[in-house]
Amino acid sequence: MMLVSHIAYLSIVVILGSAVSKDLLGSARDTVIAIGLLGTWRYSWALINFVRAAWFRVVSHPRRKARARARFAASGHKAHAYFLVTSYMIDTATTMAVYRSIFAAANKARDGATIVVSVVDGADERLVHQLYATSPAAQNGDVRLIVDRIPGTGKRDALARSFRIIARHYPTQHDVLLVADGDTCVPEDIIDQIAPVFSDPKVGALTTDEAVDIPDAGLFQDWFRLRFDQRQVMMCSMGLSRRVLTLTGRMSAFRACLATDPTFIEMVQADYIDHLRLGRVNFLTGDDKSTWFWLLRNGYQMIYLPDVQSISAETQPRDTFYASANVLMVRWFGNMLRTNGRALRLSPSRMGIFTWWSILDQRVSIWTTISGPILAVMAALFFDVALVAVYIAWIMLTRYVFVTLITAFRGRIGFPITYPFLLYFSQLYGALVKSFVLFRLDRQKWTRQTYASNAVQLSMTQRLIAASSVYMNVLTFGWLFVALFLLSAGI
Incomplete structure (x- = not known):
């Protein structure tokens, strides 16, 4: 057929x-x-980006990965793993799968882990505690769980509050912080994969490949899978320049001491732009663009790992494909364009000509x-x-x-x-x-x-x-x- x-x-x-x-x-x-x-x-x-992506995937990334692992092994530094997970209006089956993957990954972290979970619903709080109690991580003396139940005032407030909780643990420059949405399952070896990347002091954050789990076949499923296929190509192309164009909110990792910097937290919680015609525009969505811009402005590299993949559960937000695509595009592209203009005002020498041109x-x-x-x-x-x-x-x-x-x-x-x-x-x-x-x-x-x-x-x-x-x-x-x-x- x-x-x-x-x-x-x-x-x-x-x-x-x-x-x-x-x-x-x-x-x-x-x-x-x-x-x-x-x-x-x-x-x-398109051809330039495809050639760059192929070179990065086949030649550049394997070499960088080998150098990073050798550098990390030789350093002897401990890299404590922090996990920050936000859950809001996620179905029970997805929540269970996600937190089981989080606890399994924390249990595998070589130098211990601290898991900070931000929830709004009391049922989610109880479920997370139950899942933790029955996981191997609960028996691991180096894994700690902190569940923070908060008012439902938005993801930015949730992230900022959780970052401040982690800041009280005084993470070092060698520690890593994995930020994931409550609908995203992470690989069990995720910390082993990302910790060596941060042995380079110029690296501020990284993001990885994504797959999507949509149970119902149809246009929405095809559209999302195609988007993630396109994403892999473009991210690989940008990965060659060591500066991706977004730190995906579904799952990205940060150098923990940077993500707990007061100015970083402030930008996540209360980001805005001053527009000549619109006045002050306070950001509601797009926290991943705020973290990206803070790191870009401060000169940090943002790396892409094409061979590490998270799996996100996605549901069609509206009754029809068109309505669903429209509401998602408005959100995605609004986030992009609100940050795009101020990124262009940064010097191309700070981010590299190719990255600046890609933003343009x-x-x-x-x-x-x-x-x-x-x-x-x-x-x-x-x-x-x-x-x-x-x-x-x-x-x-x-x-x-x-x-x-x-x-x-x-x-x-x-x-x-x-x-x-x-x-x-x-x-x-x-x-x-x-x-x-x-x-x-x-x-x-x-x-x-x-x-x-x-x-x-x-x-x-x-x-x-x-x-x-x-x-x-x-x-x-x-x-x-x-x-x-x-x-x-x-x-």
Whole structure:
């Protein structure tokens, strides 16, 4: 069945592509050149990242790993392991699996472990204690459990409070701190894998590969798995520069003495930006971006481990795939764009030219992605509707090739035929969401929490700000359409 669907897909590409002719492309020469230049820009950037990712995965990372383990063994330093886990509205089965993995990993920590668990619900507190009592970690004199039950005021408050608890234990520069969400299972040997990396004093944090556990088959499952496949490629590319673009909230590790620095904790708890039009925007979500920016600003390296994998339980947050994808994209891209601007203002010499350029590309790609289909539609209106068929064939072919490369990077041959469509959906609709959020950085909402930054009744000032967001958004798209219109018309 999978083979038949792939044959049908490629057949459609051939049929649509047959609409192309020399005269057709020649009549819309300026538009074809513009689309070609945009495509060359995007595809060359994708190729650069793929080559970098392959080199990192096959050559660079194994060498770095061997050097780190040798350096760690020779140092003789003890590396106490701290675990920080936050749980909120997680189902019981997932909670049990997660904490069993945490306790198993703590039990395997060579130099002892301290586990700090932040919970809101009393039932979660009792369950964690029960799981700990029946685990081997409870019999290990070097493993300690601290359960902190807090008011449900948000993840940032929970993290800050837990960081302060750990700070009272005065962690050294050799100790490590693993931060994980309450829906993420960690590898049993996680401390053995990450502790050697921190033997390099320039390393401030690291993050790892991720897998996702979604029980129900369908578009949401395919979309998430494809996203994690894409993530592996991009993280490997950025890993070559020793500075990833995010410290994933599901599971990342920090040098414990840095994560307990008062300024680090303050940024996690009360991060914000001052925006010329929006005023002060206090961050509700995006704690992983706050930790990332603190380390980036202070010049620390942030490493990627492609051969260490956490497993996160994910459920569809809304009734339909579209609604679920939309709410997640708004949150993800809002977090990215709120931190992106201030990161660009840092010196490229501090983070490296490639990292700085990658951050810039996060904004440029919004408009290059949107411009392609707009140019194609305008060319069809001015010249020949067959140009749309040719453009669709090109999109289908290139996304098929991209997905083939992305899944092959994972060592897999074959993929659901939904992948090329989902890839283009993520690119095009994702760019539209980014263009919307870019002018509304003050809009924030957690997926599982009911609190949102715009949930209260708006004042007159807030209404004016909201109106200005619409105006700026429409004005930007207006100028984009004018520029593309002039190009398509050959003026």
